[in-house]
Amino acid sequence: MDALIPRLALALAIGLLVGLERGWRERDAPAGDRTAGIRTYGISGLLGGVVAALALAFDAPAILIGEFLAFTAVFTLYKLREDIHDDSFSVTGTVAGLAVFALGALAVAGDQRAAAAGGTALAAILASRDLLHSLVRRISWIELRSALVLAVMTAIILPVLPARAIDPWGGFNPHQVWLFTVLTAAISYLGYVAVRMFGTTRGVLVGGLAGAVVSSTAVTVALARTAAGGANPWPLAGAATLAAGVSVLRVTGIVVIVAPAVLGVTALAILAAVAGFAACGAFFLMRGRLEGDGPQILRNPFDLPAVMIFALFFGVVSTISAALAMGNTSGMVATSAISGIFDVDVAVLSALRLLGQAAHLEAVGHAVLLALTTNALGRLVVAAATGPVRFWLPIAAATLVAGALGLAAFLTLPHFEWPGTPSVLGS
Structure with missing residues (x-):
């Protein structure tokens, strides 16, 4: 029974944590004017733990079930009286009290880590009321629809797709193609939502x-x-x-998620290139000021047609890369270089998924770096085609500096073995 004491302490701590948030929010209310505060929630968590311990001791789950129903009835009755008095229709406090009791029981009769995590998450959600309400008010229907599309793509479509290659070269795996499509769009969508929340009207730098x-x-x-x-x-x-440097870091984030082992080949070169972009960008910014808020450059990255085009492009490039990589990794590298001009995410993901199958670590690292290079050159061509010389010439100089630093780091600094688990792509 020695182990019971820390479990009961956890049950009490969960209740006190939630009660602290509830009590702080209602700290200006007169004493006795509220059904539950820090003490009541703390006792509720401890009560759940004690009842769970009794149920275990007597091997009678009915004790826990009956006490939970009784607690629900009493707690709900008092919260109902409070809501009638305050002319309120909020059920949050009631649900929080029931959750505290249940988490206290879980801390004693179940997984302590899950109970601690659940209590922390419950307190965080309760404390985030203003933020969540503000988000609901500011989110548009298009953004909500995109979130629903993401949920459908992840929870409904992804599990039913075959998780095996269906082409002779092992390049087109519907499950992997769809998974990486969702992953890439979700990363961009999170950035889009963050900008919508915090605004892009703080100047050209923040917007860019x-x-x-x-x-x-x-x-x-x-x-x-x-x-x-x-x-x-x-x-x-x-x-x-600076936006070019951020783009490189975003792609690096994809590498970290999908195949972190590749960072042993690419990380130092990428850091050197990003440092070059950052230094040049800061120098250019110091040369002059721009009045106003800057251009609006955001679009929703989770539009369904764009997602489908990405998936199609990714599937085609993956199949071609796998076919060319059969016994000849230079073909895979060349495919990454060409596709990187149009979409660096497609190029990088197509190379990463071949790691351990048709391509070794060094070849995949070369493909990632080459895709980043050709994407930078393609971006420079776009700048030259749409902007004046005084705009794209500094960008060309910065791209040259970043490329030179990255190449120097790649050739002179040793590659290393990235610690941790191997690629999550599987075989």
Whole structure:
């Protein structure tokens, strides 16, 4: 029974944590004017733990069930009286009290870590009321629809897709293609939502950096058009240069999630290139100021047609890469370089998924770096086609500096073995 004491302590702590949040929110209410505060919630958690211990001791689950029903009736009755007095229709406090009792029981009769995590999450959700309500007020139907599309794609479509290659070269695995499509769109969508929450009207720099999480090419086009309209090109070029660095970091995030072992080949070169973009971008920004809020460069990255086009493009490139990589990894590298001009995410993911199957670690690392390089060159071509010389020439210089630093780091610094588990792609 020695182990029972820390479990009961956890049950009490869960109740006190939730009660602290509830008590703080209602701290200005007169004493005795509220049904439950920090003490009541703490006792509720401890009561759940004690009842669960009794149920275990007597091997009678009915004790826990009956006490939970009794607690529900009493707690709900008092909360009902409080709501009538306050002319309120909120049921949050009631549900929180029932959850505290249940988590206290779980802490004694079940998984302690799950109970602790559940209590922490419950307190965090209760404390985030204003933030969540603000988010609901600000979110648009398009964004809500995109979140629902993500849920359907992840929870309904993904599990039913075959998790095996259906082509002779082992390149087109419907489950993997769909998984990486959802992953890439979700990363961009999170950036899009963050910008919508915190706003893009804080100047060209914030808008450019935030927009690069979605599409650095779109950022470059928007900034180039602003420069073509007569605005000071230096800060615009600086924002575009920093956006290029953010784009590289975003792709690196995909590598970290999908195949972190590749970072042993690419990480130092990527860091050197990002440092080059950052230094050049900061220098350009110091050359002049731009008045106003800057261009609006965001679009919803989870539009269904765009997602389907990405999945189709990814599937085609993956199949071609696998076919060319059969006994010849240079074909896979070449495919990544070409596809990287149009979509760096497709190029990088197509290379990563071949790790351990048709390509070794060094070859995949080379493909990732080459895809980033060709994407930077493609972005530079877009800048030159849509903006004035004074806009794209600094970007060209920054791209050259970043590329030179990345190449120097790749050739001179040793590659290393990334610690941890191997690729999550599987075989």
